Amino acid sequence: xxxxxxxxxxxxxxxxxxxxxxxxxxxxxxxxxxxxxxxxxxxxxxxxxxxxxxxxxxxxxxxxxxxxxxxxxxxxxxxxxxxxxxxxxxxxxxxxxxxxxxxxxxxxxxxxxxxxxxxxxxxxxxxxxxxxxxxxxxxxxxxxxxxxxxxxxxxxxxxxxxxxxxxxxxxxxxxxxxxxxxxxxxxxxxxxxxxxxxxxxxxxxxxxxxxxxxxxxxxxxxxxxxxxxxxxxxxxxxxxxxxxxxxxxxxxxxxxxxxxxxxxxxxxxxxxxxxxxxxxxxxxxxxxxxxxxxxxxxxxxxxx
Numbered sequence: 001x002x003x004x005x006x007x008x009x010x011x012x013x014x015x016x017x018x019x020x021x022x023x024x025x026x027x028x029x030x031x032x033x034x035x036x037x038x039x040x041x042x043x044x045x046x047x048x049x050x051x052x053x054x055x056x057x058x059x060x061x062x063x064x065x066x067x068x069x070x071x072x073x074x075x076x077x078x079x080x081x082x083x084x085x086x087x088x089x090x091x092x093x094x095x096x097x098x099x100x101x102x103x104x105x106x107x108x109x110x111x112x113x114x115x116x117x118x119x120x121x122x123x124x125x126x127x128x129x130x131x132x133x134x135x136x137x138x139x140x141x142x143x144x145x146x147x148x149x150x151x152x153x154x155x156x157x158x159x160x161x162x163x164x165x166x167x168x169x170x171x172x173x174x175x176x177x178x179x180x181x182x183x184x185x186x187x188x189x190x191x192x193x194x195x196x197x198x199x200x201x202x203x204x205x206x207x208x209x210x211x212x213x214x215x216x217x218x219x220x221x222x223x224x225x226x227x228x229x230x231x232x233x234x235x236x237x238x239x240x241x242x243x244x245x246x247x248x249x250x251x252x253x254x255x256x257x258x259x260x261x262x263x264x265x266x267x268x269x270x271x272x273x274x275x276x277x278x279x280x281x282x283x284x285x286x287x288x289x290x291x292x293x294x295x296x297x298x299x300x301x302x303x304x
Contacts, residue, residue, distance in 0.1 A: 022053045022054060025053050025055075025236075026053060026054055026055060028108065028157055028158070028159070028240070029055065029108045029109040029158060029159050029239070030053075030054075030055045030056070030106075030108050030109070031055065031056055031106055031108065032055065032056045032057070032058060032102075032105045032106055032107045032108065032109075033050050033055045033056070033057055033058070033107065033108065033109035033110070033111065034057075034058040034060065034102065034107055034109070034110050034111065034148065035047045035050070035057060035058070035059055035060065035111040035113060036060045036061070036089060036111065036112060036113050036114035036140075036144060037060070037061055037089075037113040037114030037115060038057075038059035038060060038061050038067065038070065038113070039059070039061040039062075039063050039066035039067055039070060040066070040213060040214045041211070041212075041213030041214055041215060041228050042113055042163065042208065042211060042213060042228045042231050042232060043061070043111065043113040043114065044070065044228065045227075045228035045229045045231065045232040046111045046113060046161075046232045046235075046236075047059055047070065047074065048074065048229070048232075049229065049232045049233060049236060050109070050111075050236075051074040051077070051078040051080055052078060053236075054078065054079075054080060055080065055108075055109065056080050056081040056082065056083075056105075057071070057074065057080060057081075057082045057083075058082070058083045058084075058085060058101065058102055058105065058107065059071055059082060059083070059084050059085070060084075060085045060087065060089070060098060060114070061086065061114070062086065062087070062088045063086070064084070064086035067084040067085075067086055068084060071083075071084050083101060083102070083105070085097065085098055085101045085102075089114050089135075089136055089140035089144075090116075090132050090135040090136040090139075090140060094140065094143075095143050095147060098144070098147070099147065106155070107148060107151060107152075107158075108152070108155070108157065108158040108159070109158060109159045109160075109161075110144065110145070110148045110149075110152070110158075110159070110160045110161070111161045111163075112141050112144050112145060112160065112161065112162045112163060113161075113163045114136060114140060114141075115136060115137045115163060115181075115215070116132065116133050116136050116137060116178075116215070117133075117175065117178050117215045117216070117217075118130060118133045118175070118177060118178055119174065119175055119178070119217055119220075119278055119281065120174065121174070122176050122177055130177050133177060133178060133181060134177070134181060137178070137181035137182070137184075137185070138181050138184050138185070141162065141185060141188075142188070145160060145162070145188075145192070148160070149192075149196065149201065152196075152199070152200075152201045153196075153199040153201065156199060156200040157200040157201070158200070158201050158202070159201065159202040159203070159204070159239050159240065160189075160196070160201060160202070160203050160204070161204045161206055161235055161239065162185050162186075162188070162189040162203070162204065162205050162206065163185065163206055163208070164182045164183075164185040164186040164189065164205045164206060164207045165178075165179070165182040165185075165186075165207055165208060165209075166207050166208070166209040166246060166251050166254055166255055167179040167182055167270060167274070168182035168183040168185065168186040168207060169183075169186075169207075169254075169255050169258040169266070170258055170263065170266035170267050170269075170270045171263065171266075171267045171270075172267065172270040172271060172274055173267065173270075173271040173274075173275075174271060174274050174275055174278060175274055179270075185205065186205045186207065186244070189203055189204065189205035189243070189244075190205055190243055190244060193205075193243045202239055202240040203243060204235060204238065204239055204242070204243060204244075204245055205243060205244045205245070206231070206234075206235045206245050206247065207244065207245065207246045207247065207251070207255060208226065208231045208247045208248075208251070209226065209246075209247065209248055209250070209251030209254065210222030210223055210224065210225040210226070210277065211225050211226050211227070211228055211231055211247075212225040212226070212227060212228065213228055216277075216281070217278065217281040218281065219280040219281045220277055220278050220280070220281040221276075221277055221279070221280060222277050223273065223276070223277055224250065226247060226248050226251075230247070230248075231247045231248075234247045234248075235247070
């Protein structure tokens with residue numbers, strides 16, 4: 001009898017603590033959050049996790065049908081409000097579309113997640129594909145950060161999460177422009193964080209390693225991939241506490257090791273690791289994704 005009462009009491013206390021944490025999180029980062037690239041992978045994981053904290057969600061992505069499905073599910077399951085914004089963030093004029101859809105909302109958290117991976121040899125890619133990757137991974141990230149950063153500054157609280165990557169810590173043959181784009185995200189977020197902190201805004205550069213998402217070309221075999229849900233959970237648990245967060249112990253050790261080796265050595269190590277993951281990968285047209293030592297063309301494009 002006494003044991004049963006203790007278990008019930010422990011469950012009640014645990015529930016109350018969770019509710020307290022959820023309320024504090026919502027007070028700081030709610031009542032609305034915006035998530036880009038919200039229809040798959042890490043972006044979808046963020047949306048689902050934030051819904052459990054009772055934050056209302058603005059979901060941004062290209063695929064309207066998936067946006068509608070996820071929004072409907074989260075509203076029904078968690079009793080939150082959602083607003084969907086079907087738009088390609090790599091397009092030149094996407095900001096007015098997003099701004100109109102969110103002008104009347106009190107947004108407290110921005111998850112700058114949308115991105116694309118162009119795998120293979122840079123000179124064998126079409127320039128348009130490389131520029132698309134640059135626009136989505138860097139230009140769109142900056143535009144979203146500037147627009148919503150000013151709104152967060154006015155409310156004097158909130159948070160911004162930027163999706164970088166462990167490949168941001170080195171130049172990586174085989175994904176050279178992608179790694180460079182993520183290095184930009186990492187460097188920007190780390191520099192922007194102390195500026196934003198003066199206005200009560202918590203900024204995070206989130207650096208996942210291999211993760212089970214749609215960003216990989218077909219046939220790729222990411223080594224020990226993390227679940228997107230685990231990546232999102234790590235980020236939200238550390239928001240407001242740390243600026244640079246590498247998800248996963250092994251990934252953290254990998255990132256740390258880059259500080260102690262020459263950049264050329266880091267590049268060689270990453271090339272071998274990424275090359276192994278892409279060894280059996282194929283593009284959307286069925287051709288092989290070239291390794292860092294080959295030169296066959298690649299036409300793969302994948303949004304998250």
